[in-house]
Amino acid sequence: xxxxxxxxxxxxxxxxxxxxxxxxxxxxxxxxxxxxxxxxxxxxxxxxxxxxxxxxxxxxxxxxxxxxxxxxxxxxxxxxxxxxxxxxxxxxxxxxxxxxxxxxxxxxxxxxxxxxxxxxxxxxxxxxxxxxxxxxxxxxxxxxxxxxxxxxxxxxxxxxxxxxxxxxxxxxxxxxxxxxxxxxxxxxxxxxxxxxxxxxxxxxxxxxxxxxxxxxxxxxxxxxxxxxxxxxxxxxxxxxxxxxxxxxxxxxxxxxxxxxxxxxxxxxxxxxxxxxxxxxxxxxxxxxxxxxxxxxxxxxxxxxxxxxxxxxxxxxxxxx
Amino acid sequence: xxxxxxxxxxxxxxxxxxxxxxxxxxxxxxxxxxxxxxxxxxxxxxxxxxxxxxxxxxxxxxxxxxxxxxxxxxxxxxxxxxxxxxxxxxxxxxxxxxxxxxxxxxxxxxxxxxxxxxxxxxxxxxxxxxxxxxxxxxxxxxxxxxxxxxxxxxxxxxxxxxxxxxxxxxxxxxxxxxxxxxxxxxxxxxxxxxxxxxxxxxxxxxxxxxxxxxxxxxxxxxxxxxxxxxxxxxxxxxxxxxxxxxxxxxxxxxxxxxxxxxxxxxx
Numbered sequence: 018x019x020x021x022x023x024x025x026x027x028x029x030x031x032x033x034x035x036x037x038x039x040x041x042x043x044x045x046x047x048x049x050x051x052x053x054x055x056x057x058x059x060x061x062x063x064x065x066x067x068x069x070x071x072x073x074x075x076x077x078x079x080x081x082x083x084x085x086x087x088x089x090x091x092x093x094x095x096x097x098x099x100x101x102x103x104x105x106x107x108x109x110x111x112x113x114x115x116x117x118x119x120x121x122x123x124x125x126x127x128x129x130x131x132x133x134x135x136x137x138x139x140x141x142x143x144x145x146x147x148x149x150x151x152x153x154x155x156x157x158x159x160x161x162x163x164x165x166x167x168x169x170x171x172x173x174x175x176x177x178x179x180x181x182x183x184x185x186x187x188x189x190x191x192x193x194x195x196x197x198x199x200x201x202x203x204x205x206x207x208x209x210x211x212x213x214x215x216x217x218x219x220x221x222x223x224x225x226x227x228x229x230x231x232x233x234x235x236x237x238x239x240x241x242x243x244x245x246x247x248x249x250x251x252x253x254x255x256x257x258x259x260x261x262x263x264x265x266x267x268x269x270x271x272x273x274x275x276x277x278x279x280x281x282x283x284x285x286x287x288x289x290x291x292x293x294x295x296x297x298x299x300x301x302x303x304x305x306x307x308x309x310x311x312x313x314x315x316x317x318x319x320x321x322x323x324x325x326x327x328x329x330x331x332x333x334x335x336x337x
Numbered sequence: 338x339x340x341x342x343x344x345x346x347x348x349x350x351x352x353x354x355x356x357x358x359x360x361x362x363x364x365x366x367x368x369x370x371x372x373x374x375x376x377x378x379x380x381x382x383x384x385x386x387x388x389x390x391x392x393x394x395x396x397x398x399x400x401x402x403x404x405x406x407x408x409x410x411x412x413x414x415x416x417x418x419x420x421x422x423x424x425x426x427x428x429x430x431x432x433x434x435x436x437x438x439x440x441x442x443x444x445x446x447x448x449x450x451x452x453x454x455x456x457x458x459x460x461x462x463x464x465x466x467x468x469x470x471x472x473x474x475x476x477x478x479x480x481x482x483x484x485x486x487x488x489x490x491x492x493x494x495x496x497x498x499x500x501x502x503x504x505x506x507x508x509x510x511x512x513x514x515x516x517x518x519x520x521x522x523x524x525x526x527x528x529x530x531x532x533x534x535x536x537x538x539x540x541x542x543x544x545x546x547x548x549x550x551x552x553x554x555x556x557x558x559x560x561x562x563x564x565x566x567x568x569x570x571x572x573x574x575x576x577x578x579x580x581x582x583x584x585x586x587x588x589x590x591x592x593x594x595x596x597x598x599x600x601x602x603x604x
Contacts, residue, residue: 127471
């Protein structure tokens with residue numbers, strides 16, 4: 018059989034948005050291989066989440082147990098391995114979030130499966146699915162085949178549409194044979210980086226600042242708030258300690274593809290471009306007319322960001 | 338308690354080099370491309386050295402690949418690692434094979450901690466550490482980070498971000514995850530993969546470079562480790578990503594606003 022198992026991610030009793038994009042990818046693979054789509058959700062007290070997921074037209078396997086309360090790969094992986102075997106999955110996938118990237122390779126190794134990370138799309142003929150994925154920070158795209166009976170993948174959420182609800186699937190309880198006492202990983206806490214702004218990877222608009230801000234992100238943040246946008250940053254700004262780590266956009270930070278990306282005071286190092294060049298419209302504001310970011314920007318403005326950004330925010334205010 | 342630390346070091350294309358696919362899609366153009374240690378691995382080596390400085394012990398660095406990887410091993414030895422292992426394999430490697438070869442090294446070396454970069458910046462797979470932990474049945478702590486910023490006093494004093502208990506039985510690892518930072522306690526032995534902001538790697542000193550030349554590096558043929566060496570991740574072809582249309586320079590904020598509003602219709 019060639020069924021597809023998509024691992025859903027839930028946090029605080031809600032389905033993570035990235036999962037809906039992974040469901041779209043799973044539907045596509047199931048359609049190609051002629052298999053059935055299954056969803057897995059793991060956690061503690063996840064009944065409502067499983068119920069919500071069942072609206073996406075697939076059978077939902079809910080592994081509900083105290084030992085799965087926190088997303089520990091050591092505890093979650095064996096449950097998924099058992100489930101993948103039970104539903105005869107030929108493909109196991111998830112969104113390429115921190116959760117998916119931590120967990121799926123462990124699952125792949127236990128299933129003796131080859132794996133493709135951060136898949137952008139599928140290729141190949143008929144049921145033989147190949148995976149299109151970025152290498153060298155997106156400077157090269159690779160078409161990859163997996164030569165193992167079971168194939169594991171994570172998908173870049175921004176490359177797939179969010180799945181719409183369709184039909185009603187059954188919710189069944191998945192087997193959990195993990196002994197809490199034998200676990201050698203203990204969850205010791207989580208510190209949320211609180212923000213009233215939209216999540217960086219999910220925002221429609223991102224305003225990002227770099228070295229050119231000289232550490233003063235006020236104009237960047239003010240414009241972002243005017244646009245209801247997320248705030249991003251270059252590695253230089255993060256390394257300087259000006260802004261939190263998880264604002265970093267780039268090869269080693271977050272990959273975003275919003276409708277509008279405003280890069281202010283960012284020169285456009287290869288490392289940074291790798292994280293944002295999939296954006297629909299790119300605007301660059303930079304004092305240096307030779308900054309590499311201008312080669313990529315749809316609209317470039319050679320100007321001081323401390324003047325241009327407030328002026329743009331003012332225009333927006335007036336247009337309302 | 339002294340710690341035995343095994344750290345992996347991969348030879349990769351320098352991230353500042355321009356990488357493009359060959360026209361026939363069989364590989365990348367290597368003319369004019371420089372090579373260096375994977376940046377995440379440099380951070381792993383640095384962290385291992387700091388742990389050794391705090392707890393005592395030994396830092397063993399391992400690389401898998403061709404003879405050229407000796408350069409990156411020597412670079413890690415010049416930073417201060419004690420000895421090297423070069424698993425010689427000239428064919429293609431994927432994270433599955435890498436994790437199997439590392440499993441064999443772990444069986445021989447019996448380290449307390451294996452530290453890897455969270456991903457190699459050439460294949461960008463982010464898999465080998467997790468796969469190794471699965472094979473060994475060890476706990477994993479991926480994307481290890483630091484509570485403090487890289488400008489902090491702790492960083493100036495080169496304190497390790499991974500906190501190993503005095504008895505060497507457990508480690509607390511702060512991880513970068515979506516929406517915040519998570520802390521895990523793992524029982525040792527364990528696998529840790531490191532993220533960008535765990536530390537600032539040191540530069541090798543001249544005496545360090547001289548000393549590194551005399552340090553032991555043992556070559557081990559990959560074929561001698563009893564690992565299936567046929568990759569299960571097969572790259573069919575490489576291609577350049579779609580090019581963006583050249584954009585326009587606007588005269589002022591008024592024009593930028595008009596273009597975004599009336600032309601691109603994103604505002």
